[in-house]
Amino acid sequence: MAAVTYELIKESKESMARLGKLHTPHGVIDTPIFMPVGTQATVKTMSPEELEEIGAGIILSNTYHLYLRPGYELVQQAGGLHKFMNWSGATLTDSGGFQVFSLGDLRKIREEGVEFRSHLDGSKHLFTPEKVMEIEMALGADIAMTFDECVSYPMDYEYTKLAMERTTRWAERCLNAHHREEQALFGIVQGGMYPDLRAISARDLISMDFPGYGIGGLSVGESKSLSYEILDATIPLMPRDKPRYLMGVGSPDFLIEGVIRGIDMFDCVLPTRIARNGTVFTSEGRLTIKNAVFKADFTPLDHHCDCYTCRNFSRAYLRHLFNTGEILGLRLTSYHNLYFLLNLMKQIREAIAADSLLTFRREFLSRYEGKEVK
């Protein structure tokens, strides 16, 4: 029996959306799901109990960051990522691919792997598919991702093809190097903005029979309509009985559009990153808490939210905390934004169950999209 299996519960009558269950060694997770990101073995500002409280069943950690600090040997020595950070839910580690490619001039790509310099101290390192598997196995998440090459946007057809083919060869090397039974290894479909390359990538990875598939290289600067086109062209080629994970996506509208196109899993630093700048999601659009208009506003962030922050604190108090640089402010907005997205995913699942997701999308977006609370 595989470490992680996907159980298809229901396919929507009105779209590609589906309900499922992801069975992992650390719990069963209802999909579609959003995974909070704990880059450095901590979801910024949050305690593990708070993550449980908001219903996070699975979180993501970054291989690149943990490799640099504290080092994967140390995490292994601690008994793995779960024990190290005291998280009893499920975990997923990315492969570091996206991070090392984002280093720009600091990295060189070869067939063997990627040589890069640490963004922290300039020290030299080499990530090969085999090395990344060694690291991810040591970290011991429930789900590991293959080492892939994510091209920047825009990128010409020739290079995108070359990178996609290398990603496929690397996926094969990852598969050969991976031998941790209690960990599932997901492949990553690449191919940039070219539907025919996406199709080749999907076909070749599917032939390797991974227990799940990431879709990488989207939300890298292209328009949303282009991302949706690529999803429309790619997802129908993917197997029904495996989970599909759209990497690096976390804006409310994109989550809904992704689910409608058949995505089961998402992750993104967006909710916690904007929270630390004082921007929150609300059912009536985004809200920037530092705005003077909230100075004496004693109502909650979101008038339709029942999260801990909204039940207990006012916009005026949160504005004060941000104006004075108080850490509690960062905690409360981070909590709210993650709750908002996890609650959105719950509403999405309920709408799929009721075959009303398209109505839900229309109603949600009419209140949210392009709006700002003022």
Place this chain on the structure above:
Amino acid sequence: MAAVTYELIKESKESMARLGKLHTPHGVIDTPIFMPVGTQATVKTMSPEELEEIGAGIILSNTYHLYLRPGYELVQQAGGLHKFMNWSGATLTDSGGFQVFSLGDLRKIREEGVEFRSHLDGSKHLFTPEKVMEIEMALGADIAMTFDECVSYPMDYEYTKLAMERTTRWAERCLNAHHREEQALFGIVQGGMYPDLRAISARDLISMDFPGYGIGGLSVGESKSLSYEILDATIPLMPRDKPRYLMGVGSPDFLIEGVIRGIDMFDCVLPTRIARNGTVFTSEGRLTIKNAVFKADFTPLDHHCDCYTCRNFSRAYLRHLFNTGEILGLRLTSYHNLYFLLNLMKQIREAIAADSLLTFRREFLSRYEGKEVK
């Protein structure tokens, strides 16, 4: 009936230590007690629930800081400090005296009051006893403190006398200006390092019959043995039936020594401030979490502590959080340090009840004083 009353439960047979209960409109607090400091209407990094969890019955907020941001009118409009910050326990506000005197060149002291410039934007302000009462009444804490002049150390006899006498006149003006029934106003004994001035200050303030007394102007740079001498000379002059509050003291040894000399209440930013620098109290001395020796130490901060942090996280993980600048690290050490002091006060109360405080002091200090966990 006064807003806040002190009930004397037991006087120690072996020292000046005593057990009591402070009855406030927001709960009954067992004394001796340590009050966490929430300078800007938040105890740094902590949620109100976490403060409750560690047993904080009363917290302190700073009048000077709240006056500047968000402004006392706004806190009043929110329904007072408790509602503004969502804290259901008791609160105390200092008078801003210590803060404005700490501004140095930015302030001028006159009989009328203190003219000062904001440390934030240089704007000009005037704190008079009457103005401070207006602010503290608006903030609405359970206990307000009179506006006093805290002299620096060292300071000559003449000026210390002058400042002490002015503090007494200001205390009288505060008393006349204060008219908030549900709030108690405590006087502050000054007199620097001169026992005869302390005696005059105590006598004159006691004649005004405040429901409680602060002892200000200690722990300002003098040696601990000198502070203890001043306490020894002052406290026997103070009434048995009123609470005694030693302002700005929070190191474990000083707490024990203060209680032994008859103190009932303490406050200090020390536990949360050093926590944010990665230094924690343990039963075996202080510990600096960034030290390399803790890199692979998977044991808790304090091997004898049962707080949330110690039950769930290792030194290695905390070191990683500090090395990577993660906010959860600041939360966990702040939580631990406050728990440590509140738990110390609980042990002190139990030792007074058992008439074994002197033994407790000897045992505690033999493990703690001058020690560093390495």
